[in-house]
Amino acid sequence: MKEIKIITKNLSLFYGDKQALKNISLEIQDKKVTAFIGPSGCGKSTFLRVLNRMNDLIDNVKIEGEVSVDGVNIYDKNIDVVNLRKNIGMVFQKSNLFPKTIYENIVYGPKINGIKDKKTLDEIVEKTCIQSAIWNEVKDRLNDNALSLSGGQQQRLCIARALAVEPEIILMDEPASALDPISTAKIEELIHDLKQRYTIVIVTHNMQQAARVSDMTAFFYIGELIEFDRTTKIFTNPSIKQTEDYITGRFG
Amino acid sequence: MSEQEKEFYSRSKDSKYGKRIKKFTRTKESLIKFFFAVNGVMALIFIILIFIFLFKEGFKALEHIGLLDFISTNRIGTDGSSQTVYEWYPTSTEPRYSLIPLILGTLLTAIPATLISTLFGVAAGIYLSEIANPKWKEFLKPMIELFAGIPTVVLGFIMLVIGASFFNDLLHPDNRLNAFVASIGLSFVIIPVIASLTEDALHSIPNDLRMASYGLGATKWQTISKVILPAAFSGVSASIILGFGRAIGETMIVLMASGNAANITTNIFLSVRTMTATIAAEMGEVSQGSDHYYSLFFIGIVLFTITFILNLIAELIINKMRKKNTF
Numbered sequence: 001m002k003e004i005k006i007i008t009k010n011l012s013l014f015y016g017d018k019q020a021l022k023n024i025s026l027e028i029q030d031k032k033v034t035a036f037i038g039p040s041g042c043g044k045s046t047f048l049r050v051l052n053r054m055n056d057l058i059d060n061v062k063i064e065g066e067v068s069v070d071g072v073n074i075y076d077k078n079i080d081v082v083n084l085r086k087n088i089g090m091v092f093q094k095s096n097l098f099p100k101t102i103y104e105n106i107v108y109g110p111k112i113n114g115i116k117d118k119k120t121l122d123e124i125v126e127k128t129c130i131q132s133a134i135w136n137e138v139k140d141r142l143n144d145n146a147l148s149l150s151g152g153q154q155q156r157l158c159i160a161r162a163l164a165v166e167p168e169i170i171l172m173d174e175p176a177s178a179l180d181p182i183s184t185a186k187i188e189e190l191i192h193d194l195k196q197r198y199t200i201v202i203v204t205h206n207m208q209q210a211a212r213v214s215d216m217t218a219f220f221y222i223g224e225l226i227e228f229d230r231t232t233k234i235f236t237n238p239s240i241k242q243t244e245d246y247i248t249g250r251f252g
Numbered sequence: 253m254s255e256q257e258k259e260f261y262s263r264s265k266d267s268k269y270g271k272r273i274k275k276f277t278r279t280k281e282s283l284i285k286f287f288f289a290v291n292g293v294m295a296l297i298f299i300i301l302i303f304i305f306l307f308k309e310g311f312k313a314l315e316h317i318g319l320l321d322f323i324s325t326n327r328i329g330t331d332g333s334s335q336t337v338y339e340w341y342p343t344s345t346e347p348r349y350s351l352i353p354l355i356l357g358t359l360l361t362a363i364p365a366t367l368i369s370t371l372f373g374v375a376a377g378i379y380l381s382e383i384a385n386p387k388w389k390e391f392l393k394p395m396i397e398l399f400a401g402i403p404t405v406v407l408g409f410i411m412l413v414i415g416a417s418f419f420n421d422l423l424h425p426d427n428r429l430n431a432f433v434a435s436i437g438l439s440f441v442i443i444p445v446i447a448s449l450t451e452d453a454l455h456s457i458p459n460d461l462r463m464a465s466y467g468l469g470a471t472k473w474q475t476i477s478k479v480i481l482p483a484a485f486s487g488v489s490a491s492i493i494l495g496f497g498r499a500i501g502e503t504m505i506v507l508m509a510s511g512n513a514a515n516i517t518t519n520i521f522l523s524v525r526t527m528t529a530t531i532a533a534e535m536g537e538v539s540q541g542s543d544h545y546y547s548l549f550f551i552g553i554v555l556f557t558i559t560f561i562l563n564l565i566a567e568l569i570i571n572k573m574r575k576k577n578t579f
Contacts, residue, residue, distance in 0.1 A: 054463070082469050085468070092460065092463060098461060098465075109469065110470060251374075
């Protein structure tokens with residue numbers, strides 16, 4: 001039984017005159033990991049940012065088509081973008097922790113949502129740190145500057161921070177691309193754990209990573225969705241030649 | 253040395269790698285280097301010489317007048333009673349050299365001016381960096397910076413003629429020219445300084461942090477107040493401190509708009525006299541080598557020391573913040 005979380009229909013995106021995404025229609029399943037792969041500049045990150053309307057922050061962006069999350073068109077003009085982003089967490093390529101303490105970083109989201117009770121906040125910190133597998137490393141140093149952590153720890157803390165606002169969907173934009181293999185493995189393990197509870201969409205350059213962590217894989221090329229299928233199918237028996245060429249390393 | 257080596261080294265004369273640099277070229281290079289080095293060091297030497305001169309002349313005042321006389325003077329009244337006064341009357345037959353009214357005058361104009369300018373300047377900086385659309389900002393920022401370049405004598409004149417009358421009708425102050433009018437005039441100079449530097453500080457905050465905040469569902473205002481401003485804290489405070497320094501050192505506006513009466517007061521609607529205005533107004537008419545002359549240099553030292561200490565304190569605060577790196 002498959003439950004659909006996000007649907008896009010004929011989605012096109014323009015940066016000024018340049019079309020970055022062409023007529024993309026796809027369905028993202030609930031509580032599954034969906035990976036977007038493709039060469040640089042193929043629009044996979046842009047498409048990811050469509051899903052939580054992060055592109056709104058860039059000038060000159062025009063979007064056509066429809067994006068529905070849980071049956072609601074999120075590009076409807078009456079949609080509260082701030083509330084939308086609370087429910088769709090995002091983890092970026094480069095860890096972008098605030099220059100504050102570890103504790104302050106995690107409670108930033110809950111606090112702006114109006115949670116003031118110290119005990120509740122403490123619980124959120126512990127819960128999200130355990131979920132993002134960083135609790136043992138930070139529990140004794142919650143009041144240290146977050147930027148004193150290692151790169152891999154920072155990225156897991158970013159995930160903890162995203163979990164703290166209790167989203168249902170987590171978007172990850174190449175979350176491990178700047179990390180060493182051990183930290184990458186930890187992140188991937190974490191993604192495995194998180195998919196029990198969250199719908200995860202991950203953009204990655206690393207095809208092995210996509211093969212390891214995802215259930216579904218979408219291959220993008222120059223703004224178009226070339227193929228979208230089960231990961232096992234994409235990586236063993238793709239139905240389109242371009243996909244096969246890419247995953248076997250013939251280009252890209 | 254083996255035959256082979258000898259042969260190898262003998263080649264050096266006609267090899268294209270072994271060409272000697274011409275003496276002329278070498279001299280030219282070192283002359284150019286020297287020229288720029290002299291110019292670079294010259295600026296520093298001039299400043300040092302100015303300080304030496306200032307302190308040399310200023311400390312003579314201590315020999316002639318004495319440190320305590322710069323704070324208060326004991327006056328013997330007509331009835332023989334002694335009275336401690338804090339007055340600046342250097343040209344009286346019984347000269348009094350208290351700097352207290354001048355220091356108070358400086359603070360009473362500079363502090364309100366800095367407060368007003370912080371309010372408007374930081375707001376303008378936030379608007380430029382975070383809210384204004386890029387095209388509008390491209391036009392607005394140079395305009396604001398241009399404003400800082402208006403000759404202060406023009407601003408002083410405007411405050412003297414128009415500003416003072418306007419506030420006189422509006423607020424009915426005790427004196428038409430007063431500390432308040434002067435601090436408004438000062439604000440015109442300091443707001444652009446603070447606005448421009450605040451914009452720079454905010455602009456230097458990486459976009460990643462804004463994205464992180466919006467991604468967590470923060471509004472624009474929450475992002476500015478909880479992430480951007482705290483992260484730019486040291487830059488913004490540096491801009492305010494620089495503004496304050498400018499307010500203390502500014503001369504023409506306070507000379508023209510503050511009324512120049514050396515009152516001891518905390519009433520912002522009374523005339524005051526600042527240290528800078530005193531030097532500017534009196535230095536031209538003082539007889540060189542007199543006690544009065546040296547005392548003006550002493551004011552210069554005080555002025556210098558105050559700004560120096562202020563900057564030092566600010567620097568320490570900023571450094572402490574930076575070390576903790578938690579805002």
